[in-house]
Amino acid sequence: MGLLAAELDRQGIASVCLQFLELVARAVGPPRALCVPWPHGWPLGPPEDRVTQRATLLRALELFSRRGEGRPILEHIENLPAGSPG
Amino acid sequence: MARLEELHPSLRKWVEGYSWRKAEFAQVAQAPDPAAARLALISSAGFVLPDMTPFRKWRLGGDDSFRRLPSSLDSSTLINTHRSEAFDHEALDRDPELGLPLSLLKELQEEGLLGSLHETVYSFMGSITRPGRLVRSRAPELAAELRGADVDLALLVPV
Numbered sequence: 001m002g003l004l005a006a007e008l009d010r011q012g013i014a015s016v017c018l019q020f021l022e023l024v025a026r027a028v029g030p031p032r033a034l035c036v037p038w039p040h041g042w043p044l045g046p047p048e049d050r051v052t053q054r055a056t057l058l059r060a061l062e063l064f065s066r067r068g069e070g071r072p073i074l075e076h077i078e079n080l081p082a083g084s085p086g
Numbered sequence: 087m088a089r090l091e092e093l094h095p096s097l098r099k100w101v102e103g104y105s106w107r108k109a110e111f112a113q114v115a116q117a118p119d120p121a122a123a124r125l126a127l128i129s130s131a132g133f134v135l136p137d138m139t140p141f142r143k144w145r146l147g148g149d150d151s152f153r154r155l156p157s158s159l160d161s162s163t164l165i166n167t168h169r170s171e172a173f174d175h176e177a178l179d180r181d182p183e184l185g186l187p188l189s190l191l192k193e194l195q196e197e198g199l200l201g202s203l204h205e206t207v208y209s210f211m212g213s214i215t216r217p218g219r220l221v222r223s224r225a226p227e228l229a230a231e232l233r234g235a236d237v238d239l240a241l242l243v244p245v
Contacts, residue, residue: 001130001242003217004210006109007225008240013126013232014117015240023090027106030242031114039092041173043243047181054190060241061200064117073114 002030002072016060017072018043025072032063033072097172107217123238126204127157128228131178131185131245132168132211135159143169147216150224153209157188170213173245185245204237212244 002025005015009031016032019025020040025033036056038045045052059077066073090098117123132141134153142149149169164182166175178185186207194200208228214220232240 001128001210001212001244002109003107003221004128004225004228005240005242006111007221007229008232009113009115010111011226011229011233012115013229013237013240014115015242017242018244020244021090021101023101024106027108029109031109031111039174041175041177041245042184043245044184044187047177047184050190053183053187054193057187057190057194057241058199061120061194064120064123064239071114 002028002033005030005032014064016063018056018060022074022076025074029071031072032066033074034060034063035074035076037077094172104215107221118238120200120239121198123201124204124236125191125200125202125239125241126206126208126232126235126237127186127188127191128208128210128240128242129186129245130168130210130212130243131182132166133164133182133186133209134167135163136165140165140167141169141211143167148214149211150214150217150220151210152224152228155186155207155209157192157203157205157207159188159207161186161188168211168213168245170245178245185243187243201238204232204235206235 008015017030044056161182
């Protein structure tokens with residue numbers, strides 16, 4: 001996904017990638033990466049936990065506005081308990 | 087975050103030993119305020135609809151094709167054809183919005199937090215270990231399509 005994201009930014013479309021592993025985010029280096037605290041298969045949070053999933057999406061939208069020198073512009077979601085409003 | 091040590095040992099060994107290809111771009115694209123922007127959703131959950139050809143699980147290097155799905159789709163009709171055994175398929179089958187959060191994005195749009203959602207959703211299957219054609223062909227094709235549709239932002243959701 002990071003390689004695809006890079007092409008999108010190159011053509012002027014700002015991207016945010018959700019990422020499970022910081023190691024991968026740093027190795028590939030997409031433009032913007034939001035590292036999530038859940039296992040593979042749960043990119044937004046626990047299944048059927050709409051509160052947490054919504055909070056993850058809001059964090060992703062916020063990341064679009066971040067400016068940074070690093071590549072990627074990388075943020076983490078803290079390890080929220082299921083159902084936390086974030 | 088997900089921790090390396092939580093991965094299956096064979097997957098962990100692969101992740102640590104794989105030669106990850108570095109993303110190449112000159113600068114980060116400037117993003118408009120999401121509340122005034124048009125966003126495209128891109129998933130690598132390997133979703134297809136019943137009338138679509140499933141992703142090819144055994145293609146050497148991974149299947150780098152993608153499917154165009156309507157954002158008006160009923161998520162209960164999504165079929166997970168992802169080849170990887172390294173994630174929780176049961177959760178994705180039970181809650182497809184985990185990989186394709188259409189109802190939540192529409193909710194944010196209705197609340198004015200997101201300008202609009204592009205009417206086409208793009209479905210890939212991850213686990214592309216030889217990404218040459220993805221970089222050379224598929225990604226430019228998709229980017230050009232999104233530019234033509236006046237998309238400003240893209241959210242990429244892996245599984």
